Amino acid sequence: MSRRLATLFHGRPRLQVGALLAGPMAWLVVGYLGSLAVLLVAAFWSVDPLSGELIHSLSLENFETLLNEPVYRDIVGRTVLIAALVTLTDAVIAFPIAFYMAKVASRRGKAILVVAVLIPLWSSYLVKVLSWRTMLSAGGIVNWALAPLGLSGPGFGNTAVWLVMSYLWLPYMILPIFAGLERIPDSLISASEDLGASPLTTFRRVILPLAFPAVVAGSIFTFALTLGDYITPKLVSNNQFIGNVIFNNISTNLPLASALAVVPIVVMIGYLLVARRLGAFEHI
Amino acid sequence: MTTRQANSARTAWLIVGGLLAALLLLAGCGSSSDETTAGNELQKLGKGEGEVDLISWGGYVEPAWSKPFEQKTGCKVNNKVAGTSDEMVALMRTGEYDGVSASGNATARLVDGGDVAPVNVSLVPNYKTIFSDLKNQPYNTFDGTHYGIPHGRGANLLMWNSNEVKPAPTSWNVTMDPKIAAKYKGKISQYDDPMSIAEAAVYLKAHEPKLGIENPYELNEEQFEAAVGLLSEQRPYVGEYWSDLTKQISAFAGGDDVVGTTWQYQYFALKAEGKPVAASPASQGFLPSEGATGWSDTWMISSRAKHPNCMYMWMNWIVSPKVNAEVAEVFGEAPAQSLACEHTKNPNFCSEYHADNPGFWKRVYYWETPVSDCGNGESDCKDYNDWVQAWTSIKG
Amino acid sequence: MRLSRRSTLLLRTAVALGLAFVYIPLIVLAIYAFNASNILEWPPPGLTLEWFPKAIHEEFAREAFLTSLKAASVATAIALVLGTLAALAVARHRFFGRETISFLVILPIALPGIVTGVALSNTFTQVLGVDLSLMTVIVGHATFCIVVIYNNSIARLRRLSTSFEEASADLGANTWQTFRHVTLPSMRSALGAGALLAFGLSFDEIIVTTFTIGAGEETLPIWIFRNLFRPNQLPIVNAVAVIVVLISILPVYIAYRLTREEEGTGAAPAGGARGGRIEGGGVETEATAVP
Numbered sequence: 001m002s003r004r005l006a007t008l009f010h011g012r013p014r015l016q017v018g019a020l021l022a023g024p025m026a027w028l029v030v031g032y033l034g035s036l037a038v039l040l041v042a043a044f045w046s047v048d049p050l051s052g053e054l055i056h057s058l059s060l061e062n063f064e065t066l067l068n069e070p071v072y073r074d075i076v077g078r079t080v081l082i083a084a085l086v087t088l089t090d091a092v093i094a095f096p097i098a099f100y101m102a103k104v105a106s107r108r109g110k111a112i113l114v115v116a117v118l119i120p121l122w123s124s125y126l127v128k129v130l131s132w133r134t135m136l137s138a139g140g141i142v143n144w145a146l147a148p149l150g151l152s153g154p155g156f157g158n159t160a161v162w163l164v165m166s167y168l169w170l171p172y173m174i175l176p177i178f179a180g181l182e183r184i185p186d187s188l189i190s191a192s193e194d195l196g197a198s199p200l201t202t203f204r205r206v207i208l209p210l211a212f213p214a215v216v217a218g219s220i221f222t223f224a225l226t227l228g229d230y231i232t233p234k235l236v237s238n239n240q241f242i243g244n245v246i247f248n249n250i251s252t253n254l255p256l257a258s259a260l261a262v263v264p265i266v267v268m269i270g271y272l273l274v275a276r277r278l279g280a281f282e283h284i
Numbered sequence: 285m286t287t288r289q290a291n292s293a294r295t296a297w298l299i300v301g302g303l304l305a306a307l308l309l310l311a312g313c314g315s316s317s318d319e320t321t322a323g324n325e326l327q328k329l330g331k332g333e334g335e336v337d338l339i340s341w342g343g344y345v346e347p348a349w350s351k352p353f354e355q356k357t358g359c360k361v362n363n364k365v366a367g368t369s370d371e372m373v374a375l376m377r378t379g380e381y382d383g384v385s386a387s388g389n390a391t392a393r394l395v396d397g398g399d400v401a402p403v404n405v406s407l408v409p410n411y412k413t414i415f416s417d418l419k420n421q422p423y424n425t426f427d428g429t430h431y432g433i434p435h436g437r438g439a440n441l442l443m444w445n446s447n448e449v450k451p452a453p454t455s456w457n458v459t460m461d462p463k464i465a466a467k468y469k470g471k472i473s474q475y476d477d478p479m480s481i482a483e484a485a486v487y488l489k490a491h492e493p494k495l496g497i498e499n500p501y502e503l504n505e506e507q508f509e510a511a512v513g514l515l516s517e518q519r520p521y522v523g524e525y526w527s528d529l530t531k532q533i534s535a536f537a538g539g540d541d542v543v544g545t546t547w548q549y550q551y552f553a554l555k556a557e558g559k560p561v562a563a564s565p566a567s568q569g570f571l572p573s574e575g576a577t578g579w580s581d582t583w584m585i586s587s588r589a590k591h592p593n594c595m596y597m598w599m600n601w602i603v604s605p606k607v608n609a610e611v612a613e614v615f616g617e618a619p620a621q622s623l624a625c626e627h628t629k630n631p632n633f634c635s636e637y638h639a640d641n642p643g644f645w646k647r648v649y650y651w652e653t654p655v656s657d658c659g660n661g662e663s664d665c666k667d668y669n670d671w672v673q674a675w676t677s678i679k680g
Numbered sequence: 681m682r683l684s685r686r687s688t689l690l691l692r693t694a695v696a697l698g699l700a701f702v703y704i705p706l707i708v709l710a711i712y713a714f715n716a717s718n719i720l721e722w723p724p725p726g727l728t729l730e731w732f733p734k735a736i737h738e739e740f741a742r743e744a745f746l747t748s749l750k751a752a753s754v755a756t757a758i759a760l761v762l763g764t765l766a767a768l769a770v771a772r773h774r775f776f777g778r779e780t781i782s783f784l785v786i787l788p789i790a791l792p793g794i795v796t797g798v799a800l801s802n803t804f805t806q807v808l809g810v811d812l813s814l815m816t817v818i819v820g821h822a823t824f825c826i827v828v829i830y831n832n833s834i835a836r837l838r839r840l841s842t843s844f845e846e847a848s849a850d851l852g853a854n855t856w857q858t859f860r861h862v863t864l865p866s867m868r869s870a871l872g873a874g875a876l877l878a879f880g881l882s883f884d885e886i887i888v889t890t891f892t893i894g895a896g897e898e899t900l901p902i903w904i905f906r907n908l909f910r911p912n913q914l915p916i917v918n919a920v921a922v923i924v925v926l927i928s929i930l931p932v933y934i935a936y937r938l939t940r941e942e943e944g945t946g947a948a949p950a951g952g953a954r955g956g957r958i959e960g961g962g963v964e965t966e967a968t969a970v971p
Contacts, residue, residue, distance in 0.1 A: 006854030006856040007854060016769075016855070017769050020766070021765070023761065024765050024769075027823070028762075029784070031819075032787070032788055032800075032823055034803070035799040035802065035803040038799065038807060039795070039802055047669070049655075049669040050393055050396040050667075051393065051398070052396075052397045069673070070677075075680075097698045100694075104691065111936060114936050115936055116699065116703075118932045119932060120703075122880055122924065122928035123709070123921055123922075124920075124924065125884055126905055127904060127917060127918065131705050131709040134712070135705065135708060135722075137538055138538060138539050139539065139722060141708060141722040155470070167702075199687055224791070230794060239679075240680065243792060243794050245676060248370075251370055251373060252374075252672050253669060257798070261792075264792050265795060268791055272783060272786065273783075276783065281786075284831050337895060362896070378805070381895065530911065
């Protein structure tokens with residue numbers, strides 16, 4: 001039987017491609033993109049506040065609401081800003097760790113570090129956030145540790161969200177950078193040193209440019225995960241992020257929620273296109 | 285790539301695009317079908333189906349009375365606790381549950397959306413002895429048809445930490461008047477739901493009579509803006525907007541919040557843990573001077589209930605005298621069942637909770653669904669969409 | 681690379697601080713798993729071991745754990761099939777729209793989980809009229825797990841010289857035999873590493889799951905979410921989390937070893953385009969990183 005199929009495919013690359021892609025494309029394009037499209041169509045509808053029924057008449061009123069009410073601009077701005085901050089923070093914290101793992105650590109050290117970095121990924125996201133909530137609360141460890149210094153912790157709020165998200169997504173930044181740095185041949189680095197460059201110059205002119213696409217690859221995840229999260233903001237702050245508003249409106253006003261969902265979709269597609277241009281897709 | 289290859293590849297993408305378009309069309313047509321399933325009430329009670337799936341407020345379905353129910357009827361109770369009426373409505377709309385303990389800001393939506401079926405009260409014998417001022421109310425009876433069985437009612441409490449908040453408040457101004465609320469900056473606990481706008485309206489009804497607020501759920505533009513403005517001024521002082529009652533309990537227990545709106549369940553739970561919390565006296569119905577918003581809850585049955593017989597059995601069980609007494613005492617609300625008053629552990633429970641005092645409840649404004657056609661003849665009241673959006677803007 | 685003493689010291693400090701940042705909250709979490717009291721205050725009033733046996737005996741937690749295992753296994757299996765198929769098409773053929781596939785595959789994981797969750801839920805219930813169940817959860821998970829498999833497979837396929845496949849064909853094997861006996865074995869470790877990562881992703885996923893799960897089912901994250909704020913349950917939740925981390929150490933180590941597996945079969949780098957090999961170690965790394 002497999003022989004027959006194989007003969008059928010032999011010498012017919014188009015058929016091969018078609019057969020290979022049929023499954024994934026049906027799943028991703030028809031299933032996933034199709035679902036997205038169906039959801040986004042709802043952005044042009046409206047809802048009856050009493051019965052919850054969707055009124056299928058097309059209009060732009062949801063987008064008008066989003067543009068006219070200042071709160072939505074604040075929320076989008078806040079979310080994007082914190083996403084950017086988290087990405088920057090994670091890049092700064094991750095790079096030394098990844099560099100050490102890739103270029104300095106012994107073989108055993110590298111193995112230990114990789115496992116050490118991956119372990120936190122396996123502890124439950126929810127429990128980690130709750131752990132932070134407890135640490136940041138009035139009677140928690142952060143205040144307790146800072147009290148002898150006369151300081152107090154940030155408590156709940158935007159700072160807490162930034163802290164916790166930086167914490168949660170750090171492994172997703174470390175791993176691509178580590179993989180990217182490993183791919184830099186030691187011979188290149190030796191050559192740079194032989195040519196007389198100081199370590200700092202080698203870092204700046206050789207390592208960093210070569211590692212940059214990997215950093216962008218990691219940033220895709222830190223940015224995307226922060227952009228859409230609603231659980232962390234709800235647990236460690238009172239402020240609404242894009243995800244919270246979408247979540248709160250899904251049952252009472254799906255059209256408005258869909259309209260708002262357009263924002264992170266557009267932002268992420270733009271981000272992905274830029275990232276691809278920068279070569280990040282080779283490093284994911 | 286040869287031209288032939290390119291062309292056939294292009295065809296493939298065209299087919300994919302066509303499928304997408306078909307899916308969109310399907311979506312457009314699919315969801316506009318009418319829900320005509322509402323309207324049929326059960327005529328005869330049959331055998332139990334073996335389980336019942338409920339949505340309820342925390343503390344309404346506890347093992348103390350759900351386990352005996354399971355033993356007696358063979359209906360296993362699966363309960364999902366919801367924190368807000370919006371959650372309850374959303375869950376009911378999935379059609380995966382048999383019934384819900386709905387407050388007034390959910391009942392009208394469920395009826396209008398066709399998600400609940402009328403209740404045949406003749407199949408619920410204990411309904412006869414429900415307090416008369418709970419029957420045929422606008423939140424459980426629509427167009428003369430009964431849509432549920434009353435569960436119990438209560439007011440939203442103002443609770444405070446007696447060590448931190450002095451002197452003991454007698455008015456909502458401790459959370460609603462920005463000058464006073466500022467004293468507790470970062471430690472005010474406010475319910476995370478658009479119904480909080482009605483709380484502000486209740487406050488304004490007493491303190492700014494020239495706004496002319498009668499019913500805190502029927503607000504015209506001016507009244508609405510005033511209430512929303514008050515809550516926006518409160519925003520910087522709020523420690524947490526709560527919707528999970530156990531989250532509020534831990535916030536008060538840990539000292540993160542010291543004053544705010546709560547339900548009897550949290551109040552009694554904190555007192556049981558020995559925490560220094562206080563509320564207006566029960567004899568006053570826990571009411572500060574302005575009165576308060578509150579709720580009168582109704583058990584409703586889904587129009588798509590998979591276990592209708594068990595649901596009817598549950599509804600009859602929960603308002604049977606002994607059970608309703610237990611429920612009322614554990615949660616701390618006024619029972620709906622008049623005969624429950626003979627079964628409460630505290631013999632004065634019913635009088636303390638004003639269960640039989642209709643006059644008292646005039647100062648409690650049960651949660652309602654705001655609609656634009658609010659009976660002042662002008663249809664210019666704010667509807668629920670406006671309330672939800674305003675709440676988003678207040679929280680920022 | 682030769683670094684000065686000072687630079688090495690600075691680097692080591694940065695690494696230590698970073699690791700401290702990563703592990704202190706986990707240690708706090710672990711300590712709370714031994715907390716004698718229900719209330720989360722610091723420092724905890726006492727320590728006890730009682731939560732661990734309670735966690736193991738907690739029926740809902742056990743059921744949720746098994747449900748999560750089930751969902752993750754099936755989702756990973758689906759992702760393996762779809763991801764490998766797509767990777768084979770892109771790595772070994774040229775066709776219209778080839779570049780978009782990488783973009784398409786990463787979308788489910790790059791777009792917010794809530795968007796994916798609501799979109800899928802909406803399609804299931806409104807358009808297709810199916811009830812939500814564990815199957816719908818699996819569909820959701822498989823969708824964002826595809827990219828993990830795809831990327832690992834593509835990286836490996838690009839490194840594999842096609843000469844072996846051509847030789848196999850020259851020796852008379854048909855396409856299926858070549859795939860089964862030549863291509864697939866050399867992809868094994870990449871697929872294995874990808875599968876483990878996909879499994880981990882699915883196991884801990886909460887947002888998409890919330891929107892696609894039926895009323896009667898619970899995955900472990902859903903169980904945790906339900907019990908997160910119940911004071912009597914919280915210590916058990918912490919204990920469960922610690923147990924899961926401990927159980928996962930072995931698979932994580934295996935995943936790491938798989939990616940470091942040296943390829944004997946012609947893993948010559950394709951041109952210099954994808955970076956070179958690391959001298960001295962002779963070991964190749966795959967991109968192991970994807971959430």
